[in-house]
Amino acid sequence: MAESFVVSARKYRPVTFDSVVGQSHITTTLKNAIRTHHLAQAFLFCGPRGVGKTTNARILAKTINCQNLTDEVEPCGTCESCVAFQNNASFNVHELDAASNNSVDDIRHLIDQVRYPPQTGKYKIYIIDEVHMLSSSAFNAFLKTLEEPPSYAIFILATTEKHKILPTILSRCQIFDFNRIQPRDIADHLEQIALKEGIKTEREALELIAQKADGGLRDALSMFDLNVTFSTDDTLRYKEVLENLHVLDYDYYFRLTDALLAGDISQSLLIFNEILNKGFDGHQFVVGLLEHFRNLLVCQDPATIQLLEVSESAKNKYLDQSAQASRYFLLSALSIGSHTDIHYKAAKQQRLHVELCLMKIAKINDVLNWDSLAEDEKKKNSVIAADRIVADRQSPAPKPQATPSVTNEPTVKYQNGAMPAPALGSKLKTTVKLAPTGETPQNEPTKTAEIAPTLTAERPFTFEQLQKAWAEFAQMREQNGGAVSEQVMLNRTIVCEGTTIKLVLDNLHQEQLLNEVKPDLLGYLRHQLQNRLLQISYQIAQSDAKRNPYTPQEKFNALIEKNPHLAQLQQRLGLEVDF
């Protein structure tokens, strides 16, 4: 059984349009063109490897030469021409693999044959595979033929890299874009083959092969063959296929995500260790984890569930787990994970690099919870400040006290400087919770304290107004528990040139503080002064910038300069420098 199997890719290569898997948009169009005699003379078949470009080219060649087309516009398979095609003995089809034969001579040899009409049949078909690999001189030689082909010649160019095809070629071809084949279609196809060959299969095993093939049927078929060869009892089992293909069981990712959601760092590290012990590569693991989070994310919106390309059995698991994860968690985890992915190759301690990533992700929920607690605190504290802002906008006389109704409404969303917040999380919050546009401040007084996301005004302002707004902001930060060093920074002398506020900072620490507070500060100023063009620029006093780091904070800042990731780490994990 096994020996006869090594050839299933060739044995089960489709020979009619109807047996082509997962490209019905192309086969339908081609059949219609044949039926209505509107066949182009040059085609460009684009798409990933192993999805049926060459197969379709051959079927097209066979079909248009068939002497006895069926009513479904399929080759009969019995006429002289069809038989010649089936035996690879037809003189009407010429194939050139440009990946290995890309010289001018190769293409001249092909072009020479174009001059002679077919002796039997109607058309001569020239298939050039990987056409983007032709040398530019070969391309030019070919272009002339393509411009004025004899009526019996049909060119089918295939490529995996459409962007490399010259516009002069593109403009002369009818272009077909082949899809990656859906895993479900591939699994179905394998199931049919297994049935015909008397192989017993577990559906999950076939789905795993389909996943791993990533949309390529040819790869799926060779993996199928391989697994049948390894099987001792003509049965494909999920567990064995997993081993044979060296695929990480997705159960690991489900277990790991459970641990991460629970904030269980130890368990996360142990699971990662288990994966490494099974011989999986850390980078491969990170990529898989990202894919897992991405799948959970698309599950959260009914509109995007269709983007989930997993087996039916896995689908419910994804839906369950995605219900347990917040969107903030997933977006933050994706952000941390992709950072780890990008910097993996450069990391000196790659294992630690991934472990840090897991630790950060395990901390997300903590920080998010902390953040929302802090929000509640801030709501209480900022009511007075917010009310002042409202009052300032409504009338020149400030009202000192808040009305009770105001206290129940969300008010100022400025980030509390004393509270650590994940960069992504806090950004999201600012975006999500902003007042909707279109609401007038007069009708919704409590909303006016929030920054309108689409501020369009460019109102002139005086320096006094700017100073006042700046001082108000500093005061709000102070009331909300802002650090003393931040107040020192905010109390620097400011000057204004046009819409650019300029200040001179004492040191790198102040620079860091300013950058942390800048989004909130600018948002507040732009809103208060109704001018969206406001910018802040700063300089660091020369004498200090060159000084050697002295305080722990300065030393840390110096380290950040060398490795900016430290700042993110500090922010994400809410770490503080010990003084």
Ligand SMILES: [Zn+2]
């Ligand atoms: Zn035929």
